[in-house]
Amino acid sequence: MSAPVSKSPATLHDVAREAGVSLATASRSLNGSARKVNESYRLRVVEAAQRLGYTTNLFAQAVAKGSTTTVALIVADIADPYFSSIAAGVIDAAGNENLVVTIAVTGRSSERELDTVRALRGQRPKVMILAGSRTTGSPYEEHLRAELSSFEDTGGKVAFISQDAAPFATVLLDNRGGARDLAIALAGLGYRRVAVITGPAEIRTAEERLDGFRTGLAEHGIPLLPEQIIHADFTREGGYRGTQELLASGAPVDLIFAVNDVMAVGVVSALRDAGVVPGQDIGVAGFDDIPTVRDITPALSTVRIPLEDVGRHALRLATGTATDAAAVQQAVSTETIIRGSTPPRDATAG
Amino acid sequence: MSAPVSKSPATLHDVAREAGVSLATASRSLNGSARKVNESYRLRVVEAAQRLGYTTNLFAQAVAKGSTTTVALIVADIADPYFSSIAAGVIDAAGNENLVVTIAVTGRSSERELDTVRALRGQRPKVMILAGSRTTGSPYEEHLRAELSSFEDTGGKVAFISQDAAPFATVLLDNRGGARDLAIALAGLGYRRVAVITGPAEIRTAEERLDGFRTGLAEHGIPLLPEQIIHADFTREGGYRGTQELLASGAPVDLIFAVNDVMAVGVVSALRDAGVVPGQDIGVAGFDDIPTVRDITPALSTVRIPLEDVGRHALRLATGTATDAAAVQQAVSTETIIRGSTPPRDATAG
DNA sequence: GAGGCGTCGGTAAGCGCTTTCTCTGCTAGT
DNA sequence: ACTAGCAGAGAAAGCGCTTACCGACGCCTC
Numbered sequence: 192m193s194a195p196v197s198k199s200p201a202t203l204h205d206v207a208r209e210a211g212v213s214l215a216t217a218s219r220s221l222n223g224s225a226r227k228v229n230e231s232y233r234l235r236v237v238e239a240a241q242r243l244g245y246t247t248n249l250f251a252q253a254v255a256k257g258s259t260t261t262v263a264l265i266v267a268d269i270a271d272p273y274f275s276s277i278a279a280g281v282i283d284a285a286g287n288e289n290l291v292v293t294i295a296v297t298g299r300s301s302e303r304e305l306d307t308v309r310a311l312r313g314q315r316p317k318v319m320i321l322a323g324s325r326t327t328g329s330p331y332e333e334h335l336r337a338e339l340s341s342f343e344d345t346g347g348k349v350a351f352i353s354q355d356a357a358p359f360a361t362v363l364l365d366n367r368g369g370a371r372d373l374a375i376a377l378a379g380l381g382y383r384r385v386a387v388i389t390g391p392a393e394i395r396t397a398e399e400r401l402d403g404f405r406t407g408l409a410e411h412g413i414p415l416l417p418e419q420i421i422h423a424d425f426t427r428e429g430g431y432r433g434t435q436e437l438l439a440s441g442a443p444v445d446l447i448f449a450v451n452d453v454m455a456v457g458v459v460s461a462l463r464d465a466g467v468v469p470g471q472d473i474g475v476a477g478f479d480d481i482p483t484v485r486d487i488t489p490a491l492s493t494v495r496i497p498l499e500d501v502g503r504h505a506l507r508l509a510t511g512t513a514t515d516a517a518a519v520q521q522a523v524s525t526e527t528i529i530r531g532s533t534p535p536r537d538a539t540a541g
Numbered sequence: 542m543s544a545p546v547s548k549s550p551a552t553l554h555d556v557a558r559e560a561g562v563s564l565a566t567a568s569r570s571l572n573g574s575a576r577k578v579n580e581s582y583r584l585r586v587v588e589a590a591q592r593l594g595y596t597t598n599l600f601a602q603a604v605a606k607g608s609t610t611t612v613a614l615i616v617a618d619i620a621d622p623y624f625s626s627i628a629a630g631v632i633d634a635a636g637n638e639n640l641v642v643t644i645a646v647t648g649r650s651s652e653r654e655l656d657t658v659r660a661l662r663g664q665r666p667k668v669m670i671l672a673g674s675r676t677t678g679s680p681y682e683e684h685l686r687a688e689l690s691s692f693e694d695t696g697g698k699v700a701f702i703s704q705d706a707a708p709f710a711t712v713l714l715d716n717r718g719g720a721r722d723l724a725i726a727l728a729g730l731g732y733r734r735v736a737v738i739t740g741p742a743e744i745r746t747a748e749e750r751l752d753g754f755r756t757g758l759a760e761h762g763i764p765l766l767p768e769q770i771i772h773a774d775f776t777r778e779g780g781y782r783g784t785q786e787l788l789a790s791g792a793p794v795d796l797i798f799a800v801n802d803v804m805a806v807g808v809v810s811a812l813r814d815a816g817v818v819p820g821q822d823i824g825v826a827g828f829d830d831i832p833t834v835r836d837i838t839p840a841l842s843t844v845r846i847p848l849e850d851v852g853r854h855a856l857r858l859a860t861g862t863a864t865d866a867a868a869v870q871q872a873v874s875t876e877t878i879i880r881g882s883t884p885p886r887d888a889t890a891g
Numbered sequence: 892g893a894g895g896c897g898t899c900g901g902t903a904a905g906c907g908c909t910t911t912c913t914c915t916g917c918t919a920g921t
Numbered sequence: 922a923c924t925a926g927c928a929g930a931g932a933a934a935g936c937g938c939t940t941a942c943c944g945a946c947g948c949c950t951c
Contacts, residue, residue: 199607200665200695202937213901218939226940227899244691249663250600250609251937254906257549259600261643269632270832270849275625282619282646291664293611293643296632313599314641315550341594345550427836456836463838482620486777486806488813488838499620552907563931568909576910577929601907604936 201243210239222247249291253315258346262292262506263316265307267299267323271453272481273498277322277352280502288510290317297323299425301331308338318348318509322502324396324425325354350509352501354395360508360519362501366396366478367403369494369525373448373476374407376527377492381536382446382474383413388433388458389450390425397425400450400478418442423454430457438465444473445536452477452484455491459532474533489531496525551593560589572597599641603665608696611666612642612856615657617649617673621803622831623848627672627702630852638860640667647673649775651681658688668698668859672852674746675704700859702851704745710858710869712851716746716828717753719844719875723798723826724757726877727842731886732796732824733763738783738808739800740775747775750800750828768792773804780807788815794823795886802827802834805841809882824883839881846875 207217212232220228220236228236239245253259262285266274278294285292295311297304304323311319319342326332339349339359349359353366377385387404390397405415419442423433430449434457437444447462449455455477462469469475470489477484477493484491504521506512557567562582570578570586578586589595603609612635616624628644635642645661647654654673661669669692676682689699689709699709703716727735737754740747755765769792773783780799784807787794797812799805805827812819819825820839827834830845854871857863863871 198694198696200662204937214938215901215903215940216899219900222939224939229899232900246659246662248604248665248937250603250665251906252939253600254598254604254908254936255938255940257906257939268629269619270622270625270629272620272622272625275620275622275628278625278644279618279620279646282644286646291643291645291661293641294628294632295641296629296636309596311641312550312596315598315600344548346548427832460836482777483833483836486810486833487836554907564908565910565931565933566929569930572909574909579929582930598907601936602909604906604938605908605910607909607936 200248201240201245202248203245205243206236206240206245209243210235212236221245222252259315259317260290261314261316262290262509263311263314263319264292264294265297265304265311265319265321265323266294267297269294269296272483273451273453273479274322276481276498277502277505280499280504281320281506282502283499284503284506288506288512290506290510299323301326301329301335305331305335305338308335308342312338312342312347316347318350318506320350320352320505320509322352322505324394325351325356326393327395327398328393348509348511350505352505354399355520358519361521362505362508363520363522364396364496364501365522365525366399367406369496369527370400370403370450370478371407372525372527373478373492373494374404375410376529377446377448377474377476377533378408378411378413380474380529380533382533383536384443384445385413385415385448386419386421386437386442386444386446387415387448387450388421388423388430388437388454390423390429390454392422394425397450404448419444425451425454427453427457427460430454431461432457434458434461435465438462438467446474446476446533448476450478452479452481452491452493455493456483456487459487459489459491470532470534474536476533480528485530492529492533494525495528497523550598551590551595552598553595555593556586556590556595559593560585562586571595572602609665609667610640611664612640612859613661613664613666613669614642614644615647615654615661615669615671615673616644617647619644619646622833623801623803623829624672626831626848627852627855630849630854631670631856632852633849634853634856638856638862640856640860649673651676651679651685655681655685655688658685658692662688662692662697666697668700668856670700670702670855670859672702672855674744675701675706676743677745677748678743698859698861700855702855704749705870708869711871712854712858713870713872714746714846714851715872715875716749717756719846719877720750720753720800720828721757722875722877723828723842723844724754725760726879727796727798727824727826727883728758728761728763730824730879730883732883733886734793734795735763735765735798736769736771736787736792736794736796737765737798737800738771738773738780738787738804740773740779740804742772744775747800754798769794775801775804777803777807777810780804781811782807784808784811785815788812788817796824796826796883798826800828802829802831802841802843805843806833806837809837809839809841820882820884824886826883830878835880842879842883844875845878847873
């Protein structure tokens with residue numbers, strides 16, 4: 192109860208002195224060790240620690256042990272529900288293994304991603320989890336891999352989320368398959384004149400989803416022409432503006448697929464602002480199943496990714512606590528969710 | 542370019558040897574120091590470091606310096622947009638000061654909050670930011686304060702977000718004033734039969750908002766009777782169930798105020814599921830202005846809190862980089878936002 | 892009953908850094 | 922020309938912790 196009003200935290204040394212034992216004994220009693228300590232000693236130490244309000248200095252411990260309990264998570268934008276859900280999963284799983292999670296944000300810039308990785312290496316984390324989509328053709332991508340390889344060479348573990356990033360462990364999202372299934376389901380509902388609002392061409396997640404969607408449509412003989420594809424930012428604003436662009440083009444459309452939910456939310460908003468009733472006039476579908484989309488009107492059809500699980504998987508994969516310990520990849524399956532934004536369409540349309 | 546394939550990261554020692562200088566010189570050249578180093582030496586060191594892929598071991602540095610560059614942020618649920626927006630602000634501001642943010646989650650349990658604080662002390666963070674609402678009457682609250690006081694006694698800084706938590710620095714949210722203004726605005730729109738769905742009674746944020754709302758109504762002579770107040774979880778589900786309960790009671794209502802947006806989203810959903818048209822039949826308002834609420838239908842009236850700014854303020858307050866350096870409190874102002882969920886009501890109602 | 896062995900405290904040598912202090916080699920002042 | 926003074930490199934003592942290693946002690950075995 193009495194606050195020890197020293198000017199710096201109690202050290203193990205203080206505890207040892209207070210308990211009248213050696214430093215080694217104190218260390219062994221407080222911070223798990225293979226060696227046994229006489230119960231009466233242990234008790235004395237624990238009580239002394241209690242009394243002094245001692246908490247192990249994790250940094251010093253890390254230095255001495257040469258290994259840390261830190262997990263570094265790198266996301267594009269923590270306020271984006273996609274990433275915050277993943278983060279929740281990572282943090283949850285980390286808690287189970289007594290790991291501390293530090294989060295860094297890249298703002299979707301490959302350059303900052305690289306800088307971030309470099310900076311985070313200074314923390315000597317046990318694991319680094321990269322949650323953002325991979326990009327193609329970025330000059331930084333190669334440096335990033337080099338940096339990460341060197342990180343693994345020096346004892347770290349890396350896990351990616353989304354695209355296969357061999358030789359690194361990856362939680363694979365079935366972007367292609369999910370989008371394909373969605374396309375098939377939507378075609379089955381009668382949609383024929385389809386437009387896609389996708390992200391920047393170098394974002395692989397966007398490309399894969401677009402590609403899968405195209406494949407699914409093709410199975411129903413529905414073409415997807417270049418002019419029906421609009422590239423925009425991977426954000427709500429991107430979806431909004433892409434939709435404006437689409438509407439302005441005057442192309443006849445009965446369905447807009449946005450490659451992620453955040454964009455789809457922008458689509459719905461843009462449609463409504465343009466006096467088009469989403470769902471009724473034009474169907475809208477997204478991808479990810481972020482929590483928001485069941486609450487907007489109409490509720491969005493989408494492809495469900497169990498985001499929190501993805502985060503958990505990523506951590507387990509990296510720490511080797513995955514069910515299949517040797518696995519270096521783990522695919523999570525997706526599920527098509529049809530909601531009000533894509534009601535059945537009269538098949539005679541188009 | 543050539544990856545150093547040692548089994549553990551290069552140390553400063555390695556760099557010094559490679560550059561042919563002493564450890565001290567290497568340290569001084571790489572990690573800022575008051576002392577000057579001959580430019581030619583500095584260059585040699587920097588190049589050697591480059592060649593070896595050296596990055597400072599931040600932990601070791603922290604141990605040696607006796608101070609860290611870590612900020613610990615404690616939130617109830619990182620997947621909740623309220624907290625993830627705040628987190629984004631904290632991370633942003635931290636980046637500017639070269640601080641690393643680690644995030645821990647309490648799941649709204651006071652007990653876990655206390656445990657978390659204890660555990661995080663092991664990281665000897667420079668700053669701890671507690672973002673969750675304070676509670677009243679929790680036996681843990683007192684222990685928490687003791688723990689935090691002792692943390693400050695040993696050189697740490699603490700910042701709270703929401704309620705005044707003297708003697709700790711606090712970013713004050715004007716819950717009462719914001720709710721009052723909202724009530725006045727809504728009364729002005731003609732709402733008269735009001736129900737409130739609030740959180741558990743011990744959550745101070747919920748109580749303050751309820752109280753402020755009541756005050757605002759009173760100014761228009763509108764009463765708020767106990768049976769018009771429903772307590773529920775501070776989550777979307779809580780809002781949903783609270784609304785069901787309200788509807789089941791058969792009380793005549795033209796407006797539901799949920800004390801936060803997440804709950805309000807649940808309210809809207811519950812209304813719709815019950816065949817009531819939100820906005821048209823019953824107005825709905827929330828509090829926080831999380832990004833989601835402008836995208837749901839109808840867009841929610843709410844009280845805007847600049848959440849990212851709140852995060853930034855909290856960090857600056859704690860690090861002493863706030864505009865007013867000596868400040869220990871910073872109030873952020875709120876703004877009433879009226880959207881489609883509360884259209885003007887015929888004043889003859891009720 | 893002596894040697895072997897297993898326990899378990901304590902001593903001290905690190906871990907990778909920073910920082911004080913020492914010491915050398917200058918420049919500059921008289 | 923000689924010393925005071927200063928700059929700046931390097932040696933070494935930490936920071937708070939872990940963990941070989943050492944040695945005292947008690948127990949078992951033959």
